[in-house]
Amino acid sequence: MQDFTRRSLLQGGTALAATGMLTGPALFDFAKAWAQSAPWKAEPGAKLTVMRWKRFVPSEDDAFNAMVAAFKSATGVEMNVFSESFEDVQPKASVAANTGSGLDVAWGLHTLPQLFPTKVLKMNDVADYLGKKYGGWTDAAAKTCKLGEDWLGIPVATNGGYMTYRKSATDKAGFKEFPKDFPSFLEMCKALKANNTPAGFALGHASGDANGWLHWILWGHNAWTVNEKDQVSINSPETAKALEYCKALYETFIPGTPSWNDSSNNKAYLAGELYCTLNGISIYVAAKTDPTKKELAEDTYHALHPVGPIGKPTELQLTLPILAFNFTKYPNAAKAFVAFMLEKENYEKWLDGAQGYLQQTLNAYESAAVWTADPKNAVFSQASKRTLPASGIGTVGEKAATAIADFIVVDMFANYCTGAKDAKGAMAEAERQLKRIYR
C-alpha cells in the first residue's frame, strides 16, 4: 500500500537477497518431496500463466522467483510469470475474466476476486488445507476472499503501514511511549509541532497513505461509509466528530500535506523534516540501508495506530489476494502452486526477502524470523490481524473498492481540513458520491 522509493531499496534489497532464501538444492529437495505428498497433483503438461503486481523490494521478487523455479522443477509445470504495476493488475485481470483467456492465475490487490466471483476457481480445499496447517486465517484476510462459505481466492499476504516516528522527537514532546488513544495522539502531535518537529500525514490523492490513515480516523470514531446492510451512512454525527478531530490534527502537521502523494512522506521523513507519519516499512528500510542515515534509522521506531473512541483497532491495510480463473485448463496445478507458496519452507523465506513489506495472513507465521530479526519490524506482524476489510463493516467487494479508488473519504477530509467546505458540505458531497456507487 505504501509507496516505496525503489531506488533507495535497491541496494539494501540485493544484499539481503542472498541470505533471504533457501539455498538452491535444499529448496528443490523440499519442492520435490512436497510435490509427491501434496493433495493436488499438477496435470501432465500443465502450463500456468501467472500475473502478479510488480515488486517493490527486489529481494522479495528473488524469493518469489526461486519459489516459482522450484515449483516448476518439482512438478514439471511450465510457469510463465509476468508482473504489472499496481494500477494495471485489476484491469488486466478483469479483461482476462471477461474474455475467458490469457491468464490462469492472478495475484492482485484489495478484493480482486470479488470483482468476478463467477469466473474464479473455488479455493475452499486450499484454504482449508493451509488454514488447518498454519493456525487459521486472520479475519480480514478471510473476509476479503470469501463469498458466503466459498473462498474465491487465497489471501497471500498483507501490505501494511504503521506509525513511523523519531523517538528523540516524541520523547522530547513528553511521550516516552507512543500514544494509544486519539486524544493523547492529538496532544503529542501538538507538542511535536510546538517543538518544530512536526508530524505529517498525506491529505492528497495518495491512494495508499491517504486512504490508510483517513479510514483509520473515520472508523476509529465509529463512522462508516456504509453500514452492515450496505446503506450509505457517512452523513452522521460520528463522521462530524471524525472531521473535527482530523482538522485539529491537520493543524499540527507540517505544511503541504494536501499536495502529498504516496512518496512525499517518505522523502520528507528521510530528509529529516518530518518526525511522525504513517507508512509501510519502506522508510525504515531505506534509512537502514543508507549508511549516511544511520542516526535516523536508529532513531526511527514503529508503533501501532492509536485506537479510537470505538475501542478496537480500525486500521486499513492492503490485502493481496491470489486467484485462479475457472477457465484454466490446469486447476490442480494452479491450486498446487498457491498452496506451495504458502508452505512454511517457502513463505518464511519469502517474508524475509520482503523485509517486512509483506505480512502474513496465516496466524502461525506471526513467529516468522523476519519479525524478530529486527525488533523494529515486530509491529508490522500485526497488520492482517488488526486491519478491517477495505469495506469497513459493509460488504466486501467492487463497490467498496471503487469508493476507495475514487478518494471519496480522502476528499471529504481534505475538503474540511483545508477549509474548502464546511462539515455538512463535505459530508453531503461524500454521501452523494457513495449513494451513486452503492445504488
Add this chain to the structure above:
Amino acid sequence: MADVAIPRAKPQMSEAGAWAQLKHNRNWLGFWFMLPAMVFLIFFLAYPLGLGIWLSFTDTRIGRVGHFIATENYEWLWDDSIFWLSVFNTLLYTFVASAFKFGIGLYLALLLNEHMPFKAMLRAMVLIPFIVPTVLSALAFWWIFDSQFSIISWSLKHLGLISQNINFLGDTTWARICVIFANIWRGVPFVAITLLAGLQTVSPSLYEAAILDGASSWQRFRYITYPLLTPIIAVVMTFSVLFTFTDFQLIWAMTRGGPVNATHLMATLSYQRAIIAGQLGEGAAISSAMIPFLLAAIMVSWFGLQRRKWQQGENND
C-alpha cells in the same frame, strides 16, 4: 478540358460494366485514393470517438459489459460539484495558459525574427521545453514546487525573504498558478516557432514600402504583420487551446488533481473515475462532455481560416 472529354468517353462507358466504371471514372478514382486515409480515420478516430460516446450512455465498468442507461451519467454529472469544479478548472487553465502562451510566443517569435547573432542556435534552444518529454518536465516541476524541497522556497529562505516554505502545491491558488506556469513553459515554444514560420512568409517588400511611407514600427506590426499573421495565429491558437484543454500528464504528475480537486481537469477527472475507480461509463461521459468545448475551439479556427479568403479577395494583394 473535362467538358470536351466527356462526350467522347460516353459510348465506351455505357458498354462497360459497373466495375469498369468504378475503376476508370475520375470521381471514383478520387474516392479510391481517399480510401486508405478514410479507413485509417474511421478505425482510429471515428470508431473510438463513437465508442466513447456510446460508453457514456452505459454503466460499463472495467472488465464488465454495461447496460444502456440513457443520460443517467450526464444527469449525475450535472449535479456533481466536483465535475463542475473540473470544468471551471479546465476553462481557467485553458484561457489563462493560452493567453500567456500567445503573448509570450508572439513576443519571442518577433524577437527571433530579428537579425541577431547566433540566430539559428537561439531558435533551436527555444524549442527545448517542447522537446523534453512532458512527464519528465512535469516531474521536474513537481520537485521545483515540492512542499518540502522546493528550490524556490529554499532560495528565498536563504535570502531571508521568507521564513517558511511556500505551500506551492498544497494551497488552492498556488497550485493553480504552478500548473498553469508549467503548462505555459511547455507550450510557448510551439506557439513561438509556428508564429516565427508565419512571420517569415511575410514579404519584406511590404515592410520596405511601409518604411518609405513613414510607418512606425507599431504601425508596421499592426497593419502588416498582424493581418498577414492572422490565419496562422488562428491555427496555432486552436491547436494550443486543444492541447491545453485536453492536458493530462502535467496535472497527473504534479498534483493528481489536488489539493482538494483544485487542479482537477476534465481529462484527469475522467481518468480517475474511469480507469482508477473503474467506472468507465461515467469517465466516458466526462470526456464526452469535453467535445462541445473542443468543437467550439475548432469553429474559431474555421472562421479564422475563412477570414483569410476574404482578406485575399478584398485586398487583391
